[in-house]
């Protein structure tokens with residue numbers, strides 16, 4: 061990497077913090093005083109700026125709007141018991157961001173912009189990190205194509221931004237989930253493993269149809285047979301069968317490699333639980349349910365961390381679960397909270413001080 065980039069800083073004249081109400085925080089609705097913005101042109105990143113959060117002026121011919129080169133990340137920052145800010149596993153998101161960039165034919169963002177820029181931005185807006193238990197500062201890095209012409213080709217210009225949004229304790233009520241057999245989220249060779257905007261756009265119809273039928277989200281299945289399980293909504297999925305944790309494997313490229321998924325696998329193994337990353341079908345799942353061996357079903361992701369599934373519908377089979385009995389989901393959630401709150405040692409160096 062080249063010499064350290066200069067990040068220019070323009071501060072707000074008046075902070076929005078005065079009088080800001082941390083008690084009412086719908087997810088992703090409010091943004092802090094500042095944002096980071098960088099532009100890519102002629103093969104290099106330039107003009108890295110931290111400046112007041114503000115609207116962008118964009119042309120209607122913006123390539124990202126037409127052809128979808130647009131990727132993002134989701135990360136959280138917290139305050140420790142002494143009030144010092146830290147970020148949870150940002151290097152993992154940094155690596156994944158550049159994997160997404162590669163798949164979408166976009167340029168890499170260097171560490172000194174993604175990580176160092178994020179650090180400096182949070183340092184400036186650190187008073188926006190809520191100090192309350194389970195509250196956090198949600199960090200949203202994103203990059204999109206900014207060429208202004210309608211020819212179909214990879215854009216030559218891109219914009220990278222980091223936004224910060226204070227977030228309350230994200231309580232996800234136990235979910236009712238329908239197994240999806242019509243729509244597909246991801247197929248081998250596709251873009252399912254990347255965190256690109258279109259994956260979200262393509263998934264909304266299925267979720268809306270599920271909601272009309274009384275479900276919160278869908279359990280995605282494979283594109284060919286609609287029987288191999290993939291993810292639950294926009295979360296990774298775990299099944300506990302006979303005290304073994306099973307989660308779909310990553311190698312077909314149809315699963316987003318969640319940082320929370322990886323943390324949960326690591327912690328379950330430390331607790332002595334066997335974890336299998338492999339293909340699992342809806343038939344195996346319903347069979348295990350009928351034999352009283354399916355103990356827990358839960359989703360994992362940065363926003364809610366762990367979301368419990370209380371009902372799973374597949375054709376005429378309705379599987380119901382007593383989420384109060386989910387021991388492993390509760391244990392990993394607690395373990396993650398203990399690491400964040402400094403109650404147990406952070407042996408994996410997941411907490412990155414600012």
Ligand SMILES: *Cc1c(COP(=O)(O)O)cnc(C)c1O
Pocket residue numbers: 134255291293294295296316317318319320321360361362363
């Ligand atoms: C972001 C995301 C996840 C969760 O990833 P985390 O790193 O744990 O937040 C899971 N599935 C999909 C499709 C996602 O976009």
